[in-house]
Amino acid sequence: xxxxxxxxKFQVLKTGQSMTLQCAQDMNHEYMSWYRQDPGMGLRxxxxxxxxxxxxxxxxxxxxxxxxxxxEDFPLRLLSAxxxxxxxxxxxxxxxTEAFFGQGTRLTVV
Amino acid sequence: xxxxxxxxxxxxxxxxxxxxxKCTYSDSASNYFPWYKQELGKRPQLIIDIRSNVGEKKDxxxxxxxxxxxxxxxLHITETQPEDSAVYFCAARRAEGNKxxxxxxxxxxxxx
Numbered sequence: 001x002x003x004x005x006x007x008x009k010f011q012v013l014k015t016g017q018s019m020t021l022q023c024a025q026d027m028n029h030e031y032m033s034w035y036r037q038d039p040g041m042g043l044r045x046x047x048x049x050x051x052x053x054x055x056x057x058x059x060x061x062x063x064x065x066x067x068x069x070x071x072e073d074f075p076l077r078l079l080s081a082x083x084x085x086x087x088x089x090x091x092x093x094x095x096x097t098e099a100f101f102g103q104g105t106r107l108t109v110v
Numbered sequence: 111x112x113x114x115x116x117x118x119x120x121x122x123x124x125x126x127x128x129x130x131x132k133c134t135y136s137d138s139a140s141n142y143f144p145w146y147k148q149e150l151g152k153r154p155q156l157i158i159d160i161r162s163n164v165g166e167k168k169d170x171x172x173x174x175x176x177x178x179x180x181x182x183x184x185l186h187i188t189e190t191q192p193e194d195s196a197v198y199f200c201a202a203r204r205a206e207g208n209k210x211x212x213x214x215x216x217x218x219x220x221x222x
Binding site: 058 | 111116119142144152153154155156159199201209210211212213214215
């Protein structure tokens with residue numbers, strides 16, 4: 001049982017490049033979310049999903065897209081990376097109470 | 111939408127002392143309040159949670175209290191140990207949906 005798996009763990013992008021952060025869970029959880037973590041700002045919600053085919057914006061959605069075609073997968077897309085998107089990104093899943101986090105992706109945009 | 115404020119941002123205590131972290135929330139419809147611990151370089155992990163129909167919950171050295179009227183909740187750690195050193199996050203979630211909103215975090219340092 002892998003839980004929540006994020007890939008990659010580390011990534012360096014140039015400004016303007018695009019990329020997709022992958023997130024997969026094997027716990028059959030309905031709810032999945034993406035957060036970014038910046039020093040002194042806690043975990044800020046980017047996008048979330050309450051089930052396959054349903055997504056909604058969180059606190060800081062600009063510059064990010066998501067889709068939820070299956071229960072297991074919830075990828076986060078950066079269409080045109082900016083230095084302000086340098087952060088640690090966490091994916092989480094839950095069935096209603098405890099949220100389980102992936103190991104995080106440290107993204108640097110130069 | 112929901113807004114969660116957390117204080118203090120940093121907290122240093124001597125080993126064996128107690129530590130208290132406080133959070134306030136804005137949305138009276140929130141009904142679930144978890145606390146997460148994040149060790150350096152690791153992912154956040156749930157340590158304790160409380161629902162709005164309960165005023166206090168304990169688990170060994172940690173406890174959480176909730177005051178719905180004042181819309182604040184607190185984490186209490188007794189007999190602190192060096193391994194309690196970490197970042198602690200409070201969070202709140204509304205009754206409908208599953209949008210979990212976090213506080214900014216508290217860096218707890220336990221000095222031995």
